[in-house]
Amino acid sequence: MIGKVWRIYKTDWKNIFRVPTVVLLIGALIVLPSAYAWVNIKSMWDPYSNTSGIRVAVSNEDEGTEIRGKKINVGNDTVKNLKKNHQLGWVFVNRTEAESGVERGLYYAYLIIPKDFSRKLSSILEVNPQKPEIEFTVNEKINAVAPKIVSSGASSVTAQISQAFIKIVSEAIFKGFYRAGIELEQELPSIHNVEKQIFALEKALPEIEKVGKAAIELEKKLPEIQAKGQKVIELEQRIPEIEKAADSILKIEDRLPLIKETGAKVITLQEKISSLQRAKELITDTATNLSEIENMLLQSLEQMKGASVSQTESKGEQEEVNRIYKELVKIHGNIVETQAELLEKVDKLTKATNTAANFFKSDFANSEQKIHRAADFVRTDLPSLENDIRKAADLFRTRFYAFVKYVHKAADLARNDLPGFESSIRNAADKIRSFESSVNMYDLIEFLKHDPQKESNFLSNPILLKTKRLFPIPNYGSAMTPFYTMLALWVGATLLIASLKVDVDNPGPSFKGYQLFLGRLITFLTIGIFQAVIVSLGDLFFIHTYAVDKLWFVVFCMFISMVFVTITYSLCSVFGNIGKGLAIIFLVLQISSSGATFPVSLTSSFFQTINPYMPFTYAVSMLRETVGGMIVEVVIKDLFALVIFIALSLLLALMLKKPLSKQIQKTAEKARTTRIIP
Template sequence: MGKVWRIYKTDWKSIFSVPTAALLIGALMVLPSAYAWVNIKAMWDPYSNTSGIKVAVANEDDGAEVQGEKINVGNDTVKNLKQNHKLGWVFVNRRKALMGVEKGDYYAYLIIPKDFSKKLTSILELNPEKPKILFGVNEKINAVAPKITSSGASSITAQISQAFVKTVGDAIFSGFYKAGIELEKALPSIHNVEQQIFELEKVLPQIEEMGKKAIELEGKLPEIREKGQKVIELEQRIPELQLAGNSILKVEANLPQIKKAGDRVLALQGKISDLQHVNAIITDVIANMTEIETKIRQGITAAGTAQTTETDTANNQEELARLNEELVAIHIQVNQTRLALQQRVGEGEKIINTAAEFFANDLPVVEQKLKKAAEFVRNDLPLLEEDIRKAATLVQTKLPQLEQAVHKAADLARNDLPGFSAKIRSTADKLRRFESSVNINDLIQLLKHDPQKESSFLSSPVLLETKRIFPIPNYGSAMTPFYTMLALWVGATFLIASLRVDVENPDNVYRGYQLYFGRLLTFLTIGIFQAVIVAIGDLFLIHTYAVDKLWFVLLSIFISMVFVIITFTLCSVFGNIGKGLAILFLVLQISSSGATFPVSTTSAFFQTIYPFMPFTYAVSMLRETVGGMVTEVVIKDVLSLLGFAAASFLLAIFLKKPLSKRIQQTAERAKSTKIIQ
């Protein structure tokens, strides 16, 4: 241990004996701090200085008209942006905006199109359209600026949306409030309509039955039309009815004569026996004529045998013959007359008997009916004729309308009534469900809520209540652990790049581990000063925030010592190759430690090596001192860094001696190039 201490003292005597060397060591102590301070101050609050990021704004909005009131959301947006200094808003036309962003004069542009207000107010129409703000960003100018400008554009659209929702909400909820008042006033009428719907539902079967009858009636319309035509024809025959009526009246007037005729017929019926007696007389006459004819024929015969002259005989026979012929002719005629009379008497008897029976039995009934008919003709027939005329007029003028109405009723019953019935039943069911699930009085009270409060709630329905756990006041303080840790690694890398890690040992006075630890103490001393300067400068020169300031300084010293051990060991064991490895470790750790972006956002490779990088635990430990320490986290990080230091010591113990000759040969060959030290 004494030899290690001797090497350490010798190093510092050599440093202070040469002013240039002392100046170099001083520079190596301060230089990493400057790196940290400049970057921390530059990142102190980057989002408060975004007014220099120029964004072109082109407003082409033509405005719109809503219920007679003109609005222009584009102009309102421009007015708001002129009072917004978060970004450098520049108001130009579309052409300058597009060309300016393309040439890099502006980081981004916002173009409000002509139909912006029109589309925004289309919410009042049947098919609303969402308005668009055209946003373009030149991403090659800067990596962060597009994110800032995008945030600004999103903020603008959010403000427009919030204002629009507030305005629409005021209108909607004011309408709701008025609707609630009107609904409360109309509540009795609503209940009445509701009751009528229920009553209508009850009578739907009767209405549907009437619909069926209307369809049936439509089917009978041809028959009705035919009967109507008969009514018209009957009207045309009214004169005939009048004549018939007059005839009835005449018959009634002649009833006494008819009765007299009837009496005569009855009397004639009593004389039928006399007619039959006449027939018997004629029969007797015919029989006598036959006897006379016989005697005449006998006389003719006797005349032929009598003793008379021929002339007298001939004359007598001729006279008798002529008389016989006349008698025969009379006989025939009388016989024909008897037959005709007998036929006529039979027919007459039959007619007289029929007529007598009519007059005796039917005439009183006919007389009674005739009187009723005559009474009808006198009293009712004129009214009947008037009714027939009215019916005919009705058929001619109203039947077409009736047919049209019946067709409409039938069409309604066929086509509309089923749907109407279904809607009535559905409405009644919905009303019953509505009544069972919703209290309309509660609904009225809901509609009568304060419109201003409701619209304010709608525009910002969710309030974000932020609880800051381990709060850090600014971005620079939050980035202090990263830049401080980075400065300490850079400082350690400067040491191995600027100072020799080997100690001259021409007489082999020192062993390998003594040479290693002796020079390492010198490097550690410089590293401690680097850590003290950077940590105290962070706290008191640029005033970064830290909850545990003392621990911030102490743990910075601890981290610097671990980094010096790692880099010193790499260079001591591997020579110039170790210097390259130290730089390679720096590059890998910046991306894999999660110091700037969460490691979960990096590639799978960096997520894999994340647990094996010293930066991972160093930055975590310093963050604890800045935001507020959690003992378990700090202990875990300290143990992890001690593990890296122990691994470095083991590397030096086991590899430095076996590799020293080969590394020395490699270094000499490199120096022979006269380019590499």
Template sequence: MKSIWYIYKTDLQNVFTTPKLALLVAALMLLPSAYAWINIKAVWDPYSNTAGIRVAVSNDDEGAEVQGKTINVGEDTVKNLKKNPKLGWVFVSRKEAERGVKYGDYYAYLLIPKDFSKKLTSILEVNPQQPVIEFGVNEKINAVAPKIASSGASGITSQISQAFTKTVGDAIFSGFHTAGVELQQKLPSIQNAETRILELEQALPQIEEMGNKAIELEQKLPDIRQKAQKIIGLEQRIPDIQKAGDSILKVEASLPLVQEAGNKIVELQGKVADMQRTTAIMTEVETNLSAIEANIKQAIENAKAANDSQADTSGNQEQLARLQEDLVKIHDTIRTIRADLQQRVDQVVKGINAAASFVEKDLPAVEQKIHQAATFVRNDLPKLEDDIRKAADLVQEKLPAFEDAVHKVADFARNDLPSFEQKIRNAADQIRKFQGSVNIGDVISFLMHDPQKESSFLANPISLHTKRIYPIPNYGAAMTPLYTMLALWVGGTILISSLPVDVRNSERVYRNHQIYFGRLLTFLTVGVFQAVIIALGNLFLLHVYIVDKLWFVLLAVFISMVFVVITYTLRSVFGNIGNGMALIFLVLQISSSGATFPVSMTSPFFQKISPFMPFTHAVSMLREAVGGMIPEIVIQNTLALSVFIIICFGIALLLKRSLSQEVVLNSGDSKLD
């Protein structure tokens, strides 16, 4: 500990005894504050200077005539814009507006077309058309200006809509007022009509029932017509029906022959076993031929064996060979015939069995049905034919007139009766509703309200009351946490680049951790002064709105110490590479800390690393001091930043090495040059 303290005291002595070094340290203390103050002042109230954002306006509106009155919404809009200082409105021609935005003379343009008023007033017509204001913006010029211009354009369209709503509302409520006066004058006649309408409504169920039956009957006409056509077609088929009846009678007369044939089939079924024996006989013959072939083959072999001793045996051999060939051909023929015969016998047997089964099981039922059909043909068919002829005559003569009458009644019920009934019911419902819940005198009183007051309310029906939980008066105060935090990090980065982080230790007097902590105290001292200067300058030079002023200073000092520890450790452990690492760390933190845009609007990568970035917790702490502190949030962020200090100390103790000799000391062991 003595060595650490000795290094720190020596550094302080060198600062106070060396003018150049003292000037450098003073510059290092003041430079970050200049960065913060300039940026905070630059964004102090940017939205108060939006008049410099030039927006071109071109009005080609030709106006419109409504109920004898001429209106021109485009001209009214231009008049209102000339009184609107929020943006730099420039009134030019359409061609100039398009050219100016294209070449960057204007940030955006508003083009009001010729038919703007005409389309706007088309709401009074059957098919209203929505008017369009063409808005063009040059997003190449600036990232923020187009958004401000778009907001201004939205405000203009909102003002036009509000004015138009008030105008339309005024016309509507003026009509209500006139209607109320007329209603009051005609009240006796209305009451008399109410009684008549209620009486007529009571008779509607009977009328509606008749109409529904007519419509239902009309819907069934296609089926009736289709069935009637079938009757006519059936009449035309009577000769065919008679022929079919004659055929049924002929079949009935032939039933004894069918029965006789069935009996023969049953008898033939008993001879199936004899038919199947033929294949067995063929198989037996084939077996005998095989035995004969074997004997002849043996005889031929015996003859060959005796050929050497008897010369006249060659003739016998030839005869036996020819006999064997003939027997083989006969055997093949018999084998083929046997296979074919077996197949045919199986088919015949299968057919006989099926026919016999039909004769024994199904033929009696078939005969019974034929007898029943023949009885119908003899007894009932003539009467049925007569009825069909009568029905066909009726269809041909009476159906067209019947259909015409049904159509007329259904058309009346469908086209005229529903609208009439609906009007009567609506009128009766309105009458009962007024009689039961509304006093007609109250209705007249409502209709006679002041049209101007009613239309004003319609144009602005809702008033938005905004409650500012942590009010911050200007944009500069809101951005103070960001630029203060950036200045502190920049201050730490400048420190590690301007002052040496190692101590000359050629004689190995100090250990690595003593060098690290001894020189760290020097850097922390400069960092504390940087934070105090920045914080006090924000308070007393810029007069930034800060609720908890003391805590703002203390938290800035703490954050500066954390940043100094991080940047110093990177340079002390990794040498010049640590400078680059600090820069990369800065870039990552700006996007992931939520200091400008909410972190939820960034990509998933930055959302994931956000909790692990010092900026995230630092900006949250400073915002608490600016807007009003919640102790739990400050404590939580303080603990999170303390973890970074612990991690840096751990890295330094494990990895600290003297990696470079760019640190030059004076004659003392721990002097800063």
């Protein structure tokens, strides 16, 4: 069996080398796919290195603004930065030229910075900030890729503006933080003092409440205080009387020795009061004796009237006795009158003398000390007391009504405001305690005192992207090499079935159909292997694409070419010209479903569904492993999948070729009658 297959293979190559034009055709079929791959790979080598040729119009209409006396114009700053930016071909024109240029296709897009750009940007410092807008318009009909590039460039411009603005604003903010930190550190003792005072005030709230209640009570006693104030004024008015009394006290003190001497005399008089009692008795005896004398004289008169003497002598004696008697009666009457008054005065004198004597004996010493103290008070304290009385009276006259006003205010405060004040103090104390338990003031100061420049730089670029390139590929062309190489191999396989005859003329009845199929297949596989060798070596050494595993890259290209040739050959061998069309349809489906250009997840659900059933999926994955760095498990999986495609293709051909051959032949003959299809 193998010998017959080998005979067909040798015959094919003998026939090829017998005709030079066929040799040239085979050579062209071997080389043409390589040219296809090399041209596409080289054209895609670094497509983003020439974006400066994409012209974008820029029109700056920004009028600028002023922030705290400092003029800024973000539009001008943006233009300056864009002149240094060569990512795109920035062209600086006015609005009219920008709009007409984009519309006519002279520019791919335009950016227009409006008049109020800086003003709106600076509105962040206002209560209602407004976001500025940059007008961006792109002409999408010029090119499919260019709009994406210019949109990326526009986003980059806005990002640069935002970054610069964030840096400026954050630097100003952190400078304010820094100053606040310095001032906070300087004021920290005062803050702690205020905290202590608030805590002390909180502690003193019960006393304050007492004071408030006292103010209310004092308000109630204001009428009483006013009455006492009036008494102070009255007392002030009586100061002259007080001074007179004081003078009297001083005079009494001066006369104390005399009073003391008088007291001694009074005591002596008390001792002699018994003599007065005897005088009282003598007066009584005298009155009694006078009564007796009166009686005697009266008797004598009566006797004289009855005696017989000369009338002249008798009358004269009688008148004398009568005169004496009358005088004596008069005297006796005076004595009687005087006796009652005298006795009363003696009693009073005795009583007064005893009282005075007792006072001098028992109380005078104490009274003397009191008089000395009173005199000392008059000499030393009374002047200041009088001065205090005058001051108190003057204070009452001038300040009492203001005092009343303040007392009313204090009482009103205690009634109306003190409860809220106490609540505020307690809340403030609680918040201070809560703040101190959750925030370390010294840590806060350290945070505020951070370097404003460093903090601003951090805020404008808060995240550094630390990129670790796994399986790095240096350029886009090398990354696309697996796709274009694989595509070239499929195109080469398609060219083979389109240019060369698939069926073998039967050399004799001894050859089986499968032998004819395998013999011609090996010829096609040989050409496919040469195609793979040329395209892979050219990738590596002619256009110098990057590949980690160069040998395996060449080997896998040869294997993939064999897979593709087997698939296309089997389709054409079984279905004839229809198979050629199927190979082309298969190519179209695989370009989108293999994920070779865009990730398959970005395609429609149809292409995502057929992705696992396409040979391109595994062929491009296998070649990517050799370019970026191989993982054995991935290579084995891809290799196994491609082997399955070979097996399915051979099984399809061997099972269907003979049953369908007659029907396919009739169809081909009918197609040739059109004189269009060969």
